[in-house]
Amino acid sequence: MSVDTTLLTDVLARATARGASAADGFLIEEQSFxxxxxxxxxxxxxxxxxQRLALRVFAGRASAAASTSDFSRVSLERVVDEATxxxxxxxxxxxxxxxxxxxxxxxxxxLGLEDHEGPxxxxxEKIELARRAEAAALEADPRITNSEGxxxxxRRAHYAYxxxxxxxxxxxxxxxxxxxxxxxxxxxxxxxxxxxxxARRRRALDAPESVGRTAAxxxxxxxxxxxxxxxxxxxxxxxxxxxxLLRSIAAAASGPSLYRRASFLFERLGSRIxxxxxxxVDDGLLPGALGSRPFDGEGLPTRRSxxxxxxxxxxxxxxxxxxxxxxxxxxxxxxxxxxxVSVGTTNLMLLAGPTNxxxxxxSVKQGLYVTELIGFGVNGVTxxxxxxxxxxxxxxxxxxxxxxxxxxxxxxxxxxxxxDGIGNDLALRDRVASPxxxxxxxxxxxx
Amino acid sequence: xxxxxxxxxxxxxxxxxxNVTPPxxxxxxxxxxxxxxxxxxxxxxxxxxxxxxxxxxxxxKASRHVSQGAGVRAQSGPRTxxxxxxxxxxxxLEEAARQARAIADRxxxxxxxxxxxxxRPHDLYTLAEPPIVTELARKLDLxxxxxxxxxxxxxxxxxxxxxxxSEDVVMLIATASGWTVGDVRPLTRLNVTAIxxxxxxxxxxxxxxxxxxxxxxxxxxxxxxxFASEAARQATLKLAAVDAPAGAMTVxxxxxxxxxxxxxxxxHGLEGDFNRKGVxxxxxxxxxxxxxxxxTVVDDGTIAxxxxxxxxxxxxxxxxxxxxxxxxxxxxxxxxxxxxxxMGQTPTGNGRRESYAHPPLxxxxxxxxxxxxxxxxxxxxxVKHGLYAVNFGGGQxxxxxxxxxxxxxxxxxxxxxxxxxxxxxxxxxxxxPDALTRVSxxxxxxxxxxxxxxxGKDGQSVPVGVGLPTIRLDGMTVxxxxxxxxxxxxxx
Numbered sequence: 001m002s003v004d005t006t007l008l009t010d011v012l013a014r015a016t017a018r019g020a021s022a023a024d025g026f027l028i029e030e031q032s033f034x035x036x037x038x039x040x041x042x043x044x045x046x047x048x049x050x051q052r053l054a055l056r057v058f059a060g061r062a063s064a065a066a067s068t069s070d071f072s073r074v075s076l077e078r079v080v081d082e083a084t085x086x087x088x089x090x091x092x093x094x095x096x097x098x099x100x101x102x103x104x105x106x107x108x109x110x111l112g113l114e115d116h117e118g119p120x121x122x123x124x125e126k127i128e129l130a131r132r133a134e135a136a137a138l139e140a141d142p143r144i145t146n147s148e149g150x151x152x153x154x155r156r157a158h159y160a161y162x163x164x165x166x167x168x169x170x171x172x173x174x175x176x177x178x179x180x181x182x183x184x185x186x187x188x189x190x191x192x193x194x195x196x197x198x199a200r201r202r203r204a205l206d207a208p209e210s211v212g213r214t215a216a217x218x219x220x221x222x223x224x225x226x227x228x229x230x231x232x233x234x235x236x237x238x239x240x241x242x243x244x245l246l247r248s249i250a251a252a253a254s255g256p257s258l259y260r261r262a263s264f265l266f267e268r269l270g271s272r273i274x275x276x277x278x279x280x281v282d283d284g285l286l287p288g289a290l291g292s293r294p295f296d297g298e299g300l301p302t303r304r305s306x307x308x309x310x311x312x313x314x315x316x317x318x319x320x321x322x323x324x325x326x327x328x329x330x331x332x333x334x335x336x337x338x339x340x341v342s343v344g345t346t347n348l349m350l351l352a353g354p355t356n357x358x359x360x361x362x363s364v365k366q367g368l369y370v371t372e373l374i375g376f377g378v379n380g381v382t383x384x385x386x387x388x389x390x391x392x393x394x395x396x397x398x399x400x401x402x403x404x405x406x407x408x409x410x411x412x413x414x415x416x417x418x419x420d421g422i423g424n425d426l427a428l429r430d431r432v433a434s435p436x437x438x439x440x441x442x443x444x445x446x447x
Numbered sequence: 448x449x450x451x452x453x454x455x456x457x458x459x460x461x462x463x464x465x466n467v468t469p470p471x472x473x474x475x476x477x478x479x480x481x482x483x484x485x486x487x488x489x490x491x492x493x494x495x496x497x498x499x500x501x502x503x504x505x506x507x508k509a510s511r512h513v514s515q516g517a518g519v520r521a522q523s524g525p526r527t528x529x530x531x532x533x534x535x536x537x538x539x540l541e542e543a544a545r546q547a548r549a550i551a552d553r554x555x556x557x558x559x560x561x562x563x564x565x566x567r568p569h570d571l572y573t574l575a576e577p578p579i580v581t582e583l584a585r586k587l588d589l590x591x592x593x594x595x596x597x598x599x600x601x602x603x604x605x606x607x608x609x610x611x612x613s614e615d616v617v618m619l620i621a622t623a624s625g626w627t628v629g630d631v632r633p634l635t636r637l638n639v640t641a642i643x644x645x646x647x648x649x650x651x652x653x654x655x656x657x658x659x660x661x662x663x664x665x666x667x668x669x670x671x672x673x674f675a676s677e678a679a680r681q682a683t684l685k686l687a688a689v690d691a692p693a694g695a696m697t698v699x700x701x702x703x704x705x706x707x708x709x710x711x712x713x714x715h716g717l718e719g720d721f722n723r724k725g726v727x728x729x730x731x732x733x734x735x736x737x738x739x740x741x742x743t744v745v746d747d748g749t750i751a752x753x754x755x756x757x758x759x760x761x762x763x764x765x766x767x768x769x770x771x772x773x774x775x776x777x778x779x780x781x782x783x784x785x786x787x788x789x790m791g792q793t794p795t796g797n798g799r800r801e802s803y804a805h806p807p808l809x810x811x812x813x814x815x816x817x818x819x820x821x822x823x824x825x826x827x828x829x830v831k832h833g834l835y836a837v838n839f840g841g842g843q844x845x846x847x848x849x850x851x852x853x854x855x856x857x858x859x860x861x862x863x864x865x866x867x868x869x870x871x872x873x874x875x876x877x878x879x880p881d882a883l884t885r886v887s888x889x890x891x892x893x894x895x896x897x898x899x900x901x902x903g904k905d906g907q908s909v910p911v912g913v914g915l916p917t918i919r920l921d922g923m924t925v926x927x928x929x930x931x932x933x934x935x936x937x938x939x
Contacts (some may be wrong), residue, residue: 038525038724047530047546048804049539052514065510070532075513082511089583090506123549148726148847183726183847192726192847225848230694232930260502260606262642262651340510375852376841377874379927381642381651386691386845386874388852388925405850407874407926409693445693445876445926 002156005160008053011076012164016056018084022058022098023164026297027051028338030157035123037130038149039138045123054336055079059087063096065340081149095324098298101165103330105295112288113155113173126152129178129208136212137182143223144216145185153177154202161299161336171294176202180212184219191225198430200288211293218371218386221392225319225402227446228393234367235408235442236360236394239425241370242434246280246348248378248412249434253307253315254333254343255322257380264383264413265313272274273313274416277353280308280377282333284346291347291431297336302346305331317343350434353422357436360421362397368444369394383412389444406446415439439442457619457629461491465535467517472621475519475544484548486522486784487623488762491535494616501590501609509583516803522785529806548737567759568628571751572659576598577836578613578635581662586611589665591674597641598677603686605640607678609636613662621876628763633659634754634910636899639674643682650688652681652856656897658754671856674897677902681838681857684869691858691873691927697769697830698875698880698923699861701837702823702894706913708904709814711842711851712882713737715778718797718809718904719786721846728849728880733777738883740775741819748796748812754898755813755912759796764806766796771814772883783809801907808904819889825919826888828864834925835859835866836875849879852926876927882920890917 008025015023029051036043053076054067064086068079134150153176160170179196195215198207237245249265257263265273274280284302286292293302298320306314318326319334319341335344361369370391377386386409392399423436462468472489493515500508516533517540528550529541590609597607612635619629638655654677658664665671666840700708713729721727729737738744748757748766757766762784770778782790783798786809799810827835835858844851854874859866877885902911 042526042550043526044527044529044806045550046806047533047543049532050516050804051533060714062506063509065508066512067510068513070515071534079511079513086509086583089587090509093505093507146725190461190726190847192845222848227924230930255682260608260642261644261649262606266649287453310739319804340508372845374843374845374850375854375876376843377852377854377872377876379651379872381649384871386854386872386928388850388874388876388926390845390850404848405876405878405924407693407852407876407924409691409873409926409928411928443693443926443928443930445924447695447924 004331005162005170006199007071007352008160008162008170010078011053011055014077014080015055015084016164018080019059020057020084020087020164021060024056024098024298025162026054027160028157030155032153032155033123033126034151034153035127035130036149036151037134039147040131040135042127043149055083056340057083057087058074058097059084061092061094061096062087062090064090068386095321098163099300099320099330101167104167104299105169105301108169108171108294111285111294112293113171113200113292115174117201117203133178133180133212135210136209137180137216140213140216141220143184143186143220146183148181148183150180161295163299167299169295169299173200175200175290176205178205178208178211180215182216182219184223191219191222193222198290200290222390222402224402225390227236227405228403229447230446232441232443234364234438234440235444236364236367236369236436236438238371239427239434239436241373243432244373245437246350246432246434249280250317250345250348252380253317255316255318255326256343258316259322259325262381264381267315268313271313272311273413274308274311275419276311277422278308278311278416279306279351280349281306281351282345283350285349286347289347289428291345293346296332297334298431300330300332300334303332305382317345319343322338345432347428348432349426349428352424352426352435355421355423357423357425360423360436360438361394361399363421365395365396367394367406368403369399385410385412385415400436406444408442408444410442415442451678456527457631459616460493460617461619467491467535467540469621469627472627473625474622475540476621484521484523485788485882489517489621490803491517491619492616494614494802495613496612497579499586499590499611501594504591504594506587507878514802517543518803518806519543519547520632520806521550523550523914526550527785527806531804533878568630568765569749571749571756571758572633574633574661577615577633577659578662579615579633586662589671593639593671596672596675597639597679597746600676601643601683603645603683604641604679605644608640610638618761622763626763628759630758635660635662637665638675639678641678641682643686645686648686650682650685652678652685654678654681655899656899659756660752684857685871688869688871690929691870692834692925692929693927695922697833698920699827699830699833699835700858700915700918700920701835702890702892702915702917704896704913705836705839706815706896706915707839707842707853709816709845710811710911710913710914711769711853712877712879713744714811714814715844715846716849716879717781719780719790720809722780723786723790726847728847729777733779735777736775737777737880738772738775739886740885741889742772742775742886743770743817744772744814745770745817746781746797746811746814750813753813753895753912754900754910757812760798763798764794764796764798766812769795781809781811783807783889799909801909805907808907810904810909811902811911813912813914815893815895816915816916816928818891818893821888821890823890823892826890826917826919827861827866828860829888831862831863833861835861844879850876851879854878870927876924876926885920885922887921888919888920892916
């Protein structure tokens with residue numbers, strides 16, 4: 001579907017007419033549907049329609065931003081006038097400005113981000129997918145005693161970007177998802193876990209029954225969980241929890257953290273920050289992937305960046321402003337969130353290693369296999385790390401019993417340096433993905 | 448130029464600006480919904496938000512956002528149909544009502560409209576000048592003074608980031624029972640972040656506050672200076688911090704923001720939806736002992752000018768002061784209309800939503816523990832070896848297993864009854880249903896937080912408050928990296 005960029009270009013024209021020296025704008029229009037089912041009954045069905053226009057205005061080297069969801073002429077005019085007035089009272093900043101027009105994306109590549117297949121199923125058919133997923137979880141074992149429900153959602157969105165220099169490009173995406181959260185119970189104990197499938201195309205979703213059975217197995221294996229004694233042992237992160245470690249690396253490698261000197265990766269470009277087996281890439285051009293996009297939030301073409309290559313920090317993640325502040329070039333990681341420009345990753349992955357995850361577990365005499373992390377105990381300035389964890393205790397190379405109410409703690413730089421096992425199980429199920437990771441030792445606090 | 452939204456009555460605001468009048472809202476509900484569902488409402492919202500960021504003494508961000516929309520909800524039994532649109536044209540509202548009503552068609556039954564009693568809305572935050580209308584120049588001037596004060600507080604401060612957000616929300620809700628009520632909600636928050644460096648070590652500290660208050664709140668008693676010096680103090684303090692201890696120990700929590708313990712350990716577990724579904728670790732435990740008899744916890748949405756307060760909740764129910772735990776006994780849950788109806792209880796004024804784009808859920812307002820008798824200094828002196836934690840970052844809970852965490856950002860060792868060395872940030876972990884049974888002493892120094900809390904649930908963020916007197920907890924697990932051997936703490 002083509003996206004009309006006229007509205008945007010009209011708004012930018014008004015901004016220059018009101019005295020802006022330059023301006024850019026990002027437009028998002030989306031329609032979404034979600035349905036949740038609990039214990040076989042429909043719980044909540046939501047239909048939504050949203051739109052937002054985000055505008056950035058420059059008065060020389062001073063800038064301001066504004067956004068609105070009201071596209072009436074009066075409201076759009078007010079937004080433009082407010083942004084240009086705001087820009088006049090803010091301070092000059094020598095690094096502020098749009099990217100060089102010569103570097104903007106030329107053609108918009110078709111990355112297969114939109115599902116074109118068949119007519120949209122009816123709400124009843126969508127609800128049935130959630131019902132089937134939850135039913136599979138409930139039927140998996142008599143110890144699945146309750147459920148927080150299953151949810152299906154789909155979303156179609158159109159994005160357009162334009163600058164006052166006359167650049168205007170647009171693209172469309174779709175996404176679909178299904179998740180289930182069953183509760184396992186035994187002798188008064190209750191444990192909840194969940195599983196999900198998420199894709200750009202409806203047909204790429206996992207079967208509802210498979211999602212339900214996996215969710216049930218995850219909840220069941222937590223029954224009988226206990227604390228362990230405080231100790232320092234090898235810790236293995238499953239792919240989903242390992243992916244959260246990558247998010248922390250990306251946050252520390254992002255331009256705004258760096259120019260504020262608020263990052264444990266400050267002045268580390270070109271130096272070793274991880275074990276030599278670790279390579280982390282951000283690839284925004286993978287066809288059909290959830291994080292792919294043809295251009296970034298400033299119209300710069302998306303690319304594949306090696307962030308960490310064989311343990312060495314190869315690239316930061318930069319938008320135009322943070323790059324200029326650091327005396328570097330944008331890495332085309334600008335992201336627009338309605339509140340201006342920030343830095344965001346596309347498909348961020350730690351590349352797979354050679355080892356079967358079962359072998360990684362088999363190599364540990366006493367240790368923790370982490371399947372869930374909670375809390376916000378990550379210090380992005382120092383890399384100090386302390387989070388709540390749940391998982392399974394490893395005894396003589398076997399998953400022995402479930403563990404809860406413990407913390408895992410260390411420092412991210414030490415943790416990445418101590419990675420001594422990388423699984424061969426990388427699967428891009430979300431925008432950030434990792435294989436199973438083994439860290440030689442961390443402090444597990446419990447009793 | 449400024450849109451003086453805040454001085455308007457909600458009813459006339461939406462009818463003047465969008466031609467959406469209370470009679471029209473009633474007609475949409477009446478024609479489409481009444482008699483076929485158990486409950487229904489239309490929620491209108493208009494929000495203006497301003498965000499200013501000063502960094503390196505330069506205005507890095509100045510932005511203004513306007514959003515508006517309507518959410519229509521129909522409920523039948525436990526089922527909810529929800530549709531929202533950001534285009535307030537009548538045709539779109541009719542379409543949203545039709546989509547929401549589909550839930551009732553699927554349910555295939557007609558119910559009775561439940562009409563809970565309505566009280567009078569409160570008047571907790573009428574301001575002569577709401578913060579959104581205060582002129583930009585005054586705001587930027589204060590932010591520059593804060594930058595200077597923070598740098599002046601300690602020579603090791605190398606970076607200062609000051610952010611100031613101001614917001615005004617006008618809401619109007621019409622329910623199927625013919626009750627229409629509106630609210631105008633100002634909100635502001637000031638935050639100061641300092642980065643300090645010394646000998647190649649870098650640390651971050653931040654402090655701030657706010658509420659449903661005027662901009663002058665920051666000038667009163669030179670509160671801004673306090674925020675600036677606290678941010679600098681927190682950052683520089685950590686430069687000398689030793690590794691936090693690891694393992695079970697006695698923890699003393701200071702007054703105010705450490706009340707996040709209550710929010711995570713018991714607050715979420717006492718929200719009606721999780722209990723109606725039987726997935727909370729507190730389900731079916733009203734009347735049982737869940738805390739030490741020293742503990743009384745309330746959720747109070749009626750405190751004037753607080754960040755978590757509301758005149759009416761987002762379903763039109765006036766907020767209340769609800770006792771959750773009284774002398775250790777669980778007294779009740781926090782309810783929205785749906786879960787109250789299904790559990791045969793009364794709505795407690797805790798039905799909240801992030802915006803028109805979200806259906807309401809039972810949520811907290813300002814949650815705190817009542818003061819006890821003890822001198823806080825005696826509480827610290829009663830501990831031989833332990834942790835004294837006075838400031839926290841975020842927290843999180845697994846409602847079903849009851850396990851919760853909250854992360855200390857300012858904490859000290861207690862050695863022989865004395866507060867000694869600062870330790871690095873560490874996560875504290877516990878089990879909700881038994882954490883408050885470990886409270887062995889409660890101080891007389893109840894304080895509410897400065898007005899900085901935001902709570903997330905099901906992808907919806909709402910402003911909340913917490914509060915706590917100094918308390919002692921026995922046998923909490925502290926997630927540091929220093930594994931104690933005969934009580935010695937490893938220095939780095």
